[in-house]
Amino acid sequence: MASLAALLWFLNMLVDTGGQLSFKAAASHGVPATGPSSWKEHWKNMVVRPWLWIGIGCYIGEFFVWMAFLSQVELSSGIMLGCFNIVVIMLAGRLLFDEKLTPWRVAGILLITGGVAVIGFGGAA
Amino acid sequence: MKRRNFYLAGFLALLSFDTLAQICFKYAGTYALPLDFELSWFVRLFSRPWVYGAIFGYLGAFVTWMSLLKYAPVGPSFAASHLELVSVTLFSVWLFNEPLNAYKLLGGSLIVLGVLCLAKSEGKESGEDKDPGEGKDSRAV
Numbered sequence: 104m105a106s107l108a109a110l111l112w113f114l115n116m117l118v119d120t121g122g123q124l125s126f127k128a129a130a131s132h133g134v135p136a137t138g139p140s141s142w143k144e145h146w147k148n149m150v151v152r153p154w155l156w157i158g159i160g161c162y163i164g165e166f167f168v169w170m171a172f173l174s175q176v177e178l179s180s181g182i183m184l185g186c187f188n189i190v191v192i193m194l195a196g197r198l199l200f201d202e203k204l205t206p207w208r209v210a211g212i213l214l215i216t217g218g219v220a221v222i223g224f225g226g227a228a
Numbered sequence: 229m230k231r232r233n234f235y236l237a238g239f240l241a242l243l244s245f246d247t248l249a250q251i252c253f254k255y256a257g258t259y260a261l262p263l264d265f266e267l268s269w270f271v272r273l274f275s276r277p278w279v280y281g282a283i284f285g286y287l288g289a290f291v292t293w294m295s296l297l298k299y300a301p302v303g304p305s306f307a308a309s310h311l312e313l314v315s316v317t318l319f320s321v322w323l324f325n326e327p328l329n330a331y332k333l334l335g336g337s338l339i340v341l342g343v344l345c346l347a348k349s350e351g352k353e354s355g356e357d358k359d360p361g362e363g364k365d366s367r368a369v
Binding site: 205217 | 254257293312316319320321324328339346348
């Protein structure tokens, strides 16, 4: 991978992880244990907290970063390299939301990391 | 059972929106070249229709995604949404004449296997955890 493509890949990982974690926070903060009472209430609850808006900001940034990244690599390679975000988001979900790392999830993380490494070594350009 | 159908319909909608968006992203980025980090890049980007297709797919995927995230944990749902890898790769061979070399086949297969492992983990979880929203789940998206 050329260094510009690698930089854009890394930037995309940052904004994507930030965005996904913000959306998770937006969707789960302030929701009673019995679940949100209605669709309207759920959204009302989300728009008054900052998480939804931080997530949207990250998504807008990602929109341009991802387009720039895809103009530097093949679409099929790009989409595969982008899958590394899954691994980063799972580890962050474990850290911030106490989501469990079951053996199946660890296997998934290892396989995806291996796959991304193979694409990277294959000279994605 | 109803919950399963709700997830399936949601993920299919997500897959279609994501695939459309990725194809438009690639066209938009390619037609906007060279990448010069200046205003002219944005002007080239927005003067072609592709970026608007990408926005449409992005928004559709966003609304579908937010509706799903209410009940599903972030990691596994994110993984399930990444099965777009297969559809996008097939389209990229057809539309952009990208070769399917050994690296891509091996790497792509490993990633899909990894994604399936995460989906398996998810299936076990939802069997154990009792969903608080169960019983009043006649919601439609």
